[in-house]
Amino acid sequence: MQFDLLLKGGRLIDPAAGLDALRDVAIANGRVAAVDADIPADSAAQIVDAAGCIVTPGLVDLHSHVYWGGTSLGVDADRLAAKSGTTTFIDAGSAGAGNFLGFRRHVMERSKVRILAYVNISFAGIFGFSQTVSVGECSDLRLCEPREVVAAVREHRDVVVGVKVRSGKHAGGTSGIAPVDLALEAADQAGLPLMAHIDEPPPGRSEVLPRLRKGDILTHCFRPFPNAPVFASGAVRPDMRLARERGVIFDIGHGMGSFDFAVA
Structure with missing residues (x-):
């Protein structure tokens, strides 16, 4: 698997990047490895359905x-x-x-x-x-x-x-x-x-x-x-x-x- 964890379909709010949009966020080795509108589900070992949730940096x-x-x-x-x-x-x-x-x-x-x-x-x-x-x-x-x-x-x-x-x-x-x-x-x-x-x-x-x-x-x-x-x-x-x-x-x-x- 390319990623360990995939947060899928959440509303990503990232003030540093000026981003407020629906995005998938992929994690690998404890770090954010990819952010995209649609990251394939079969690329991650674990999927979390983040629809309706806010995803944000700590x-x-x-x-x-x-x-x-x-x-x-x-x-x-x-x-x-x-x-x-x-x-x-x-x-x-x-x-x-x-x-x-x-x-x-x-x-x-x-x-x-x-x-x-x-x-x-x-x-x-x-x-x-x-x-x-x-x-x-x-x-x-x-x-x-x-x-x-x-x-x-x-x-x-x-x-x-x-x-x-x-x-x-x-x-x-x-x-x-x-x-x-x-x-x-x-x-x-x-x-x-x-x-x-x-x-x-x-x-x-x-x-x-x-x-x-x-x-x-x-x-x-x-x-x-x-x-x-x-x-x-x-x-x-x-x-x-x-x-x-x-x-x-x-x-x-x-x-x-x-x-x-x-x-x-």
Whole structure:
């Protein structure tokens, strides 16, 4: 047989190739070997009828928490990969400089899928977050040391894609805007983007947004009030438009919370 596997009759969506059409996809030796409108069925050892299905390159999850076993909110990336079609998970700051090596050795390097990560500005990462426990990792600014983050980035540059900060009443207590400024300092020194999370004021959206640079990410962008991106009327707030024009990236980051259907 020429091919090991043939996905037949599916809707192939390949953004890199600008393709959205019915195509057959043939696999040989674990790699895509052919893409065509009609690949003969007798050329493959196994046929999968993909009619009515979307066939796409592996998806990238921009905002995940996969420090499984190391943090209470971590999930097992390998268990989710096949059913979600995700082949790359980007962890959004589960680990900080103090435990990033453990995250790498015990999760990232053992995973069958590709895992990249943002390093949390907090030395311990997101250590106290569950349904019943909520201890903000930035509530004590002694944990937020840019030099430690920069050192961790240098050590793990091949898997680190940015710096993460969670700010607000829950994540930062009375720290205000300081965690954001410290995270920006670390991101600037490391030459990487910042992903910023805002929960409830302080700080407010109006304090965080102007600080974000081109390429930085505002996650949980469809938050409920008071940090919602829209007015009660539904009109988009001017500072959101200005940030978008400046090149700030908006991440939905929907999951267990931090998302409002009415706002979206």
